[in-house]
Amino acid sequence: MNLLLLTADQFLNDDTAQVSGRQARHIVEIHRAELGQRLRVGRVNGCHGQGIVTNISADCVTLSHISLDQPPPTALPLTLLLAMPRPKMLRRLLQTVATMGVKKLVLHNAARVEKSFWQTPFLQPASVHEQFVLGLEQARDTVMPELVVEKRFRPFVEDRLPDFLEKDTRALVAHPYDAIPCPVGLPGNQPVALAIGPEGGYVPFEIDLLKAQGFSAVSLGERILRVETAVPVALARLFN
Amino acid sequence: MNLLLLTADQFLNDDTAQVSGRQARHIVEIHRAELGQRLRVGRVNGCHGQGIVTNISADCVTLSHISLDQPPPTALPLTLLLAMPRPKMLRRLLQTVATMGVKKLVLHNAARVEKSFWQTPFLQPASVHEQFVLGLEQARDTVMPELVVEKRFRPFVEDRLPDFLEKDTRALVAHPYDAIPCPVGLPGNQPVALAIGPEGGYVPFEIDLLKAQGFSAVSLGERILRVETAVPVALARLFN
Structure with missing residues (x-):
């Protein structure tokens, strides 16, 4: 945790906040914070800066004199379309995606996605929010990604995707x-959409649907990567 | 598993092999292989090609008519120096490193490495071998990475590292x-050494030791990445 990311409801007033649960434990057990210590804090969808630890109780830490004056790091101009991964991978991917600066993520169905994956509790809003917070805290970012869930591939790609993407988006699969x-190394102002399929890849019919919407097939090299490796590799290539 | 990677002791003769355990279960349960089916197989440190499933029993699958004629994918000209990560991360990193084509990995101590990390059973040779095999099978690679463990940072960097690196190595931290x-996008024939520190980074003394050996500090961007993200991001930048 390189930043303590605070939501509006954690603020008691403009410059004082209280945290409990995971964040309080992290401050006490990992940072071993003491009274008077400065910590880097940020406000969801706002700026980051510093706060001072002014109270530590059983499961609660108070930060005062919070001053937030630094903008978050630059976001990627990317819409990431990910076939629903297996649940264990999903959690880590949500963190990775948030850490790397993706702000629009579409988890979608595909022929080779196992139906059972959609039952995972890790898709519940509170769980997704927690993973995004962990990813943002890692990167000292404050801007919450937007998650869209699309359980039917064809209507999503044919009907909604065209409106979803900005004009002149470079669309890649x-x-x-x-x-x-x-x-x-694409130019920093070029909007990009990147689709990454499930284990085993998209089936030809799905590739055809994406190509009909202007997507071009791109290769990440001769090695077949797991999706959790393919995501950072692709983003590092596109935006270096 | 995009390749079934076989060790010498799994071959009954030149073109017949028997697998059990994880690999047999994967063939039966995930590939749902039937008698007569062709599978992609490879020999550790050799070529890859195909074999035919000729027997399936309780926990054992026999492959015959194995013909190996394709070379493994190109390896990275990289020596990766990684501060010992926490055990859960270590397992995944060993896989990722093998998948991406790293052939020399040095796990080393550093001031901010927790001592307890070194107690992990995931460092035992059989466990490391298993993770490397999983990583290679993912990438359709056959060439086993070499792992070196260095529990004392200073003697490693000062005494052994200079001999360990090829002449004209581009050394980065x-x-x-x-x-x-x-x-x-470094040229493909340029030997590279890349050092990645623990959570919290190397301490200044360690950076000075590395710089004294010719290492230059490089940044992966304004976002602080977990080591399991930093590794694929750095390799994708260096060798695209």
């Missing part, structure tokens, strides 16, 4: 067949 | 202070 190498 | 941006 990670798919190693008939593909060009994934571009490197 | 991921460290965001006084750093240049991490280079992008």
Whole structure:
């Protein structure tokens, strides 16, 4: 935790906040914070800065003199379309995505997504929020990503995706067949959409639907990567 | 598992092999292989190709007519120096490192490495081998990485590291202070050493030791990444 990320309801007033649960334990057990210590804090969708620990009780830490004056790091101009991964991977991916600065994430169904994946409690809003907070705290970011869940692939791609993407979006799908190498170092103001399929990849019908919406197939190299590796590798190539 | 990676002791003769345990279960339960089915197989440190399933019993699958004629994918010209991560992360990192084509990995101590990390059973050779096999099978690679464990940082960096690195190695340490941006797209024949510190980073004394050996500090951007994200991000930048 490189930043203590606070939601509006954790503020008692403009410059005082109280945290409990995981965040309080982290401050006490990992940072071993003492009274008077300064910590880096941020406000969800706001700025970050510092606060001073002024009270520590059983499961509650109070921060006062909070002053937030630094903007969050630059976000990626990216809409990430991810086929629903297996639940254990989902949690880590939500964190990774938030850490790397993705602000629009679409988890969608695909032919090779196991139906049972959709039953996971890790998709519940409180769980998603927790993973996003952990990812943002890692990166000293404050801007909460937006998550969209699309359980039917075809209506999503055909009907909603065109409106969802900004005009002039560079649309790419990670798919190693008939593909060009994934571009490197795109200009920072170029909106990009990147689709990454499930284990085993998209089926040809899904690739055709994406191509009909202007997506180009790109390859991340001759090695087949797990999705949790493919995401950081692709983002590091696209936006370096 | 995009390749079934076989060790010498799994071969009954030149073109027949028997697998049990995890690999047999994977073939039966995930691939749902039937008699006569072709599977992609490889031999550790050798080529890959195909084999045919000719027997399936309780916990054992036999592959015959194995023909291995394709070379493994290109390895990275990299020596990766990683401060010992926490055990859960270690397992995944060993897989990721193998998948991405790293062939030399040095796990080393550092001031901010918790002593308890070294007690993990995941460092035992059989466990390391298993994670490497999983990583190689993912990437359709066959060449086993070499793992070196260095429990004392200073003697390692001062005495052994110089001999360990090839001549003209480009030596980099991921460290965001006084750093240049991490280079992008190095030439494929340039040997590289990359050091990545523990959570919280290397301490100044450690950075000084590395710099004295010719290491330059490089930054991966303004976001602080967990080591399991920093590794794929750094490798994707260096070798795209």
